[in-house]
Amino acid sequence: MLKRERQQYILHHINLHNRILSSDLCQVMDVSEDTIRRDLQELADEGKLVKVHGGALSTSFHDFAQTSLVYSHDKKKIIAQKAASYIQDGMFVLTTGGTTILELARALPHHLNATFITGSLPAALEYIRHPKIEVIFIGDKISKASQITVGGEAISRIQQIKADLCFLGINAIDVEHGITDNDWDVVQVKKAMTKASKKVIALTIAEKINTVQKIEVIPIRDLDVLITELDPSDPLLEPYRKTVPEIK
Amino acid sequence: MLKRERQQYILHHINLHNRILSSDLCQVMDVSEDTIRRDLQELADEGKLVKVHGGALSTSFHDFAQTSLVYSHDKKKIIAQKAASYIQDGMFVLTTGGTTILELARALPHHLNATFITGSLPAALEYIRHPKIEVIFIGDKISKASQITVGGEAISRIQQIKADLCFLGINAIDVEHGITDNDWDVVQVKKAMTKASKKVIALTIAEKINTVQKIEVIPIRDLDVLITELDPSDPLLEPYRKTVPEIK
DNA sequence: ATATTTTTTGCAGGAATTTGCAGGAATTAT
């Protein structure tokens, strides 16, 4: 089979099915994995597909999960690792949106068997990449700024849920003013989520500690776990140790 | 064997089999590789075939791949332009998911002032990029394969809606079997959407015309508008003209 | 018929492409 023939076949297949495995391709075409890899690499360089570990995806499909461009990416990865350890098989987990939650979504064990409930479009897109995670999306009006569901319909849906965990991506936290945010609609949803969960886990980079915004989500005393990229013994966390049962 | 004869034979063979190897040719004709190479080069210069490393490919084969891949964006843009012209300010618009709908979402006029209701995560992410579009997301379980909401909760939500338009991204359309798809859950949602709208508009690239899949979404007679990238007078669309009120 | 010109062909050599493989790194699965 000629090289060009192979590449045409690959492109055709990918436009039809949106994805392809290298291993399947080299069987069908009877060439080595390396050859397929090189074909995919070339096509990717030409922008005709997106190469991923183990195969390739259609460009139109992949546009949504850019992993770069996240502020404090490495810090958030540390947070995500710590957060993921709280999730057990079979749990119902409520999550908000935000880049830290996105990192959590990416850091989840691939074979985790749990149900994730969220109103965040980007987070949902990450969750569905895990084969054994069931994703429930809370529908209603979408807030453009935060790419998250807001509105009364969403809140009343959330109130019907009794989840095990709620992961809260937060904008500001302060001993006195608690967890605060600046979008009224989003705050309503976050409030509802914390009330619908047995355990509330807040995720934040250290930069946001001891900052305050306009609207309260919950007071510190309603927080069960606080996770940051810092060592739990870091002095910056000291003031919270009195009130928050668990600091990671 | 004369030069003319050789070239005649090469063209004949390539129109029959879509491809040829230089090595095969010089064996069959009993001439040197160089001669074959020169023949192929000449024919390629005349545009009668496409020369590639190791042989040659039929132009039709090559053109098809080029146009359907490199220019598929243009095709979908054409479809999107036609589709967008149906949307008026103030309308409520239901849409499914799929790559063609995605292109529509990207091609919407920036100032459009309408409400879009969808269960597709990627489509919703596109809609929210338009400042004046209000986005309502239909929540429920998310189907991993299609990145779209499915389930009874979603369907009963949709049934409460009375939208002006429903844009249907389709997988297969056939005069006899109608619009068909291959995922039972997704079909239920699509069905509900078509019933909740005054006007049903199907979008598809010509490649999918006259193809059939396992499960019926709606019969052709329930379709109000069929939009493709082709000219409405294209013979491929002829069989649909009897049943579909409007073909663009 | 012979000479001259033009076209075609094969060849030599060196350049470029393509492919598979080995190894070790990186990622993913169990």
Add this chain to the structure above:
DNA sequence: ATAATTCCTGCAAATTCCTGCAAAAAATAT
């Protein structure tokens, strides 16, 4: 943590391509 896959780099073998050149063949002119 361990095993299995997948990826990457460099390398080597095989194939194909290209350029220039000269012999052969064909066409044309004398």
